[in-house]
Amino acid sequence: MGAFDVALGVRLTLSGSRVRLLMMVGGVAAAVALMLGISGALPAAAERIGKTTGRGVEPVAEGEARAEGVRARLSVGLWRGHQVRVLLVAKTGSPAVAPPGVPRTPAPGEVFVSPALAAALAGPRGAELAPRLPGKVAGTVAREGLVGPDELYAVAGASAGALDGVGGFEGWAADFAKPAGGLFAGQSAYVDGTGMRQSSSPAEAMPLVLGLAAVGLITPLLVLVGTSTRLSAAARERRASAMRLVGAAPRQLRRLGAVEGAIVGVLGAVAGLLLFYLLRAPVAAAIPIPDGLYAGDVAPPLGVTLATILGVPVLTAAAGVLSLRRALSTPLAARRQVARSGAGLLRLAPLAAGLLALSIVYADRGALATGAFHAKALLFGGGAACLVGLAIGAAALSRVAGALLARWGPGLASQFAGRRLLTDPAGAARTITGTALVVVVVGWLMAFLPMLTSGQHEGNGHLIGVLPARTVVVTLADDSDVDSSVAGVRAVPGVTGVVAFREVTLLPPGAEMASDTDMADPSVDQGVRAVVADCAALGAVLGDAVSGCRPGTVQRLSTSVFEADVLAAAGELAPDGSGPAVPLPGGIDTLTLPGGLTQDVPYGFAVRGDLLVPPALLAGWDEPGRWFPTLLVATDGREDTVEAVRTGLGATAMALPPTTPGESAELARSESDGYRQAALIAALAVVLTGGLSLAVTTADAVRERYRVHAALTAMGTPARLLRRGVLLHTAVPLLLNIGLAILVTAATSWLYVRVTAQAAAVVRLPWAGYAAIGAAAVVASLLATAAVLPFVRAATRPDALRTE
Amino acid sequence: MSEPLLHATGLHLAFGQTRALDGAGIEVRAGEMVALVGSSGSGKSTLLHCLAGILRPDSGEVVYRGARLDTLSEEARSRLRRDEFGFVFQFGSLVPELTAVENVALPLRLAGARRRGAEAKAREWLERLGVLDVAAKRPGEMSGGQGQRVAVARALVAGPRVVFADEPTGALDSFNGELVMEELMGAARAQGASVVLVTHETRIAAYADREIVLRDGRVTSPVVS
Structure with a gap:
């Protein structure tokens, strides 16, 4: 009897309206293809994040030496609107480990480039890019080392000494961090591909957010699967009622309904799987994501694929049984209207x-x-x-x-x-x-x-003011590169001014710097943040809106929102509590800067400063300060000038891409x-x-x-x-x-x-x-x-x- | 003798290869009850649908109150059906989501009457036909006989000149069938409406003044009841 029910169910399904069957299967197939695509997007996002993580190395405590492995730093630049990432790698011992995507650790002066970067170097503007690479092209970075097909990426060899210094993201490791699998790609997950964000960044939530989005988007697709299966439900219910009138048992009707639903589900799931693989490549090529997307990265986990292929027929079989529930309860169900719905x-x-x-x-x-x-x-x-x-x-x-x-x-x-x-x-x-x-x-x-x-x-920073649109902000990774970088950009035609500055924290002499955990504690003296720069040079870059400059004296910045007592009192402060004393005359006058607090700030550019300290007051002080040295470069605003500035910086390691606001x-x-x-x-x-x-x-x-x-x-x-x-x-x-x-x-x-x-x-x-x-x-x-x-x-x- | 209210001559209509009407013709006078009888597939319903303006014949004439019906546009025929005709179908064809009183009020609402007045008149008709107790029920909550009496009320509420009934008792037992026929014919006579009835049952046809027998799409014999 069971075999007869199944055979009858197959016959009823396939001999009914072909158009309706096609619509039902088509609906299920569309839903399955979309579900596979959405669930495949999550591993793709995790893959991108994981690959970026794998470029860096695990950060280690300062001063902890390593005799083996590699030292690495990721330097990021910008070229004609595209990020150019260069991973500088230096062997510190043997065995050397190769970064992902390259056959060996490059020697100093060697560079492996991505296919997209190789094409850009060979293109009409290749001369702008070549000087930014620290060496000659020795080979290609393979797919496993790349975020996407359009990524401009290079792995360059460097001598160990070249990576000395502070700034940038660097560390030692016996091996490169393996790309983390799954949705939660490690605590060092970075979203923006530069590898420069701290591990506590809220951007780590991206995979979770995308995961929740996927669940939200998949839910209506499940509804579609159920709806497709219920097409012509009334007609099938009447047929089921008629069969009950002639003696069919409820369990037989359940089998019939399940078989009908399952056939639609199986055909739809298989068609959906084929549709997904057919459309995956063109859709991946069409998605406007930076650096492109490898179609192969959009791969739903095997478990999800199996769950979909096996689960959809179960779902449609259940929907098929549910659609006959009135006929199951009484043979007269199709003749009588149900009671008013209790919604x-x-x-x-x-x-x-x-x-x-x-x-x-x-x-x-x-x-x-x-x-x-x-x-x-x-x-x-x-x-x-x-x-x-x-x-x-x-x-x-x-x-x-x-x-x-x-x-x-x-x-x-x-x-x-x-x-x-x-x-x-x-x-x-x-x-x-x-x-x-x-x-x-x-x-x-x-x-x-x-x-x-x-x-x-x-309200998240005390900004140095609104930067003119034509200004390029250069955040260096190494303090020792300041002078050469300034000289390099000054020589670029179209550059109208350059000012270098850095940030320091001033404390009473002998005081200790607050640790990272103390920084949120208002009872701990956080010191006064100061910008070390020449106000005349600052005015040359920021324009006539800068006023009140008194060269050689400590001044309060007009954008400061803190009314710290120390600003009103005379006294002495020292950088990090241990540098040369900076005298603070009572009644510090104010250097006025253009604009005020603004939300349109350069990427990562949140300079915190209450005071401006002339560099001359810190002459002979070798400590680099807490934050990265920065150059503000005023230009004539032409795109070619901006690119020439970046080319003029050569292969100098950057903490952040040199950019205009x-x-x-x-x-x-x-x-x-x-x-x-x-x-x-x-x-x-x-x-x-x-x-x-x-x-x-x-x-x-x-x-x-x-x-x-x-x-x-x-x-x-x-x-x-x-x-x-x-x-x-x-x-x-x-x-x-x-x-x-x-x-x-x-x-x-x-x-x-x-x-x-x-x-x-x-x-x-x-x-x-x-x-x-x-x-x-x-x-x-x-x-x-x-x-x-x-x-x-x-x-x-x-x-x-x-x-x- | 007065002009016939509705008459048709030489009607031909084919559905694909099947010839449903093959030169059929009929006359219906005002207030007259006519039954179309014949075996299954004889063309009774097709003739009724042509007379009602539901179907357009391939050839022939249908004249209603002196004007050609078969040459009117669909919109004009629709208006005529709304204002001048009433319908009772074998399966009732009541709107399943509407209550009985809303179903009966439908022709009045279609003609532009306001809801309150239309439903008040609908209740009168339901009471007249002895089904006021199902006024608030939906078709699925009534018996077959109740549903058909509601359908009869719907057909007569707007005061039509002609009522077309296609196997109105086909889904009912003999007792309920006779009940429905008595209500239908009695109410129609009281209003002076003509009735064109399709049936294959002779006892139902006996309610009519005249029977017309169809075979193979042709009228073979008029029979006076």
Whole structure:
């Protein structure tokens, strides 16, 4: 008997409407391909992060010597809008280890370059790049050493002495750090590819954020799988009821439903897998992420692939059984209307609970700062409850929409639509839910991604003022390179001024520098931060807005926001407490700088300074200061001049790419922009798929109700009234649900950013982005529904009433 | 003798290779009850649909109140069906999401009547046909006989000149079938409406003033009841 049921199920599925079978399989295939793509994007992101980590070495304690292995430093430059990364490697002993992607550790004067860098060197502007490499090209970096196919990357040999000094990111290791696997690519994960961020950077959360985004985007795809399987559910339910009337047992019908669903699932899963591999390469090439994306890196973990291929047929089989549940309970189910749906307002309770949880976290955000478990549980639990609540509550909203339409809507079309929604709100909500979830997920990404990688917040630094757009900021990795770098850039045509400065911390003589852990303790004397620079040279670079310069004297910077007592009192301070004394006359006058605190700052350029100290006062002081030496180079603003400045710096190791303010802001955004755009592309694909799903289910519903529509047409009901009813049935709950999704997104984003950002941070929600994604979702869904409307007329031809 | 309210001559209609009507013709006078009888596939329903303006014949004429019906546009025929005709189908074809009173009020609402007035009149008709107790129920919550009486109420509520009934008792038992026919014919007579009835049951056809027998798409004999 079991074999007969299976054979009958196969026969019924394959001998039914081919068009319907194709639509069901197509829907499942699209969902599977998208699921594999999204879940493959996470390992791709982790691979990128892991490869970058693998370039650096594990940082070791200062002074700890190594006799074996390598010493390395990553130097980052910029060329025509692209990052150029050079890993300087010096053997410290044997055996030497080769960095990833190269056959051996390069000797001093040798450079291995990526294929993209080799092409750039051979191109028309190659002469700008060549001087920046510390040696001759000796070979190519293979794929395993590269972040992406377009990366401009080199591995250069250096003598051990060349890497002496402070600054930059360097260390010793017996081996290069292995690229971390999985989503959480180690504590030293870097997002921006320079390898320069500290391990406590919030950018480490990127894989987690992308993971949550993937879950959010995959959920509507699972809804699509279920919806596709339920096409023509009413007709199949009638067939099942008829079979029950002639004696079929419920378990036989369950088998039939499961077989039908499983066939769709198997065919759809296989087709989806093929579709994924077919489209992977062209889609990877199209995603606008810096340095490109290797298609092969978009590889869902084997477990995920197996789970999808095996799990989807199980899911569709279950959906097939569920769609027959009325027929399973009674043979007369298809003849009798079910009781009115119980989609009450209680379904909105999880959403309300989620918002309440997040509000509690906000009210008690001090607990989150200390990492209290209950605070973290409420934060993540609240977010999850909001997502689940939106999904469950959609049916309740649809019911509300139905009640409003039926009671207050103008005309018969509203009554038709309203009554249909009241009768089956869950059916209406099913395909809308997925679209609403995508709006939430994308909205969260738009709010969080900039915060993760911007690195700057308003009030997060005491800036030296607003830099003119034509200024190149050069942050050197080695203090010994200052003089040669200044000479090199001064010789570049188009350069109108150069000033070098560094930052130091001034303390009373004999005082000790606060340790890193003490820096957040207000009871520990943090000293006074000072910028060591010549104010006249500063004025030559920053222009006429600099005023009040008194060369040779200590001055207070106008951008300082601290009213430290030491600034008003006379006395002496010393760099790091141990340098030459810097006399502070009482009543320090102020050097006025252009602008004030601003959020548009160069990438990583947050100079902290309360005082300006002339270099002459520190003559003979060899200590480099706590922070990297920096040059500000005023140019004529031409792109060729900016590139010539960078070329003029030669192979000097940089702590950060030499950039203009505009370029640095772009750099800060570029990686997160890449992830955001990739997420938006995935979200749009899911929204389009959801729209198609909506169109298919609407068309199916029209077909299922052909007799009713035909009778209405026979009675003289205008076709436009029927079409309006179909549109209202989709549009009103769609607008309600998307509107609620946007409000929930805004509320939860504000709460999340507020509790996780720094206290002084200004939270700016991307309202325009929310409106855009919400509008895109609504338009896509309505267009898809509208595309179905011509079928309403075809399906309502009165000759459908013929009984002969 | 007065002009016929509705008459058709020389109707031909084919569905693909199948010839459904092969020169059929009929006359219906005001207030007259006519039954179209014949075996399954004889063209009864197709003729009824042509008379009602639901189908357009391949050739022939359908004239209603002196004007050609078969040459009107779909919109004009739709308007005519809304304002002048009523319909009862074999399976009721009530809108499943609407209650009985909303279903009965539908023709009035389509004609532009306001909701309150339309539903009040609908209730009167439901009471007249003895099904006021199902006014708030949906079609799936009623028995077959109740559903068909609601359908009859819907067909008559707007005061049509002609009621077209296609196997109105086909899905009912004999008791309920007779009940429905009595309600239909009685109410129609009271309004002065004509009825064109399709049935294959002779006892149902007996309710009509005249029977017209069809075979193979042609009228073979008119029979006076």
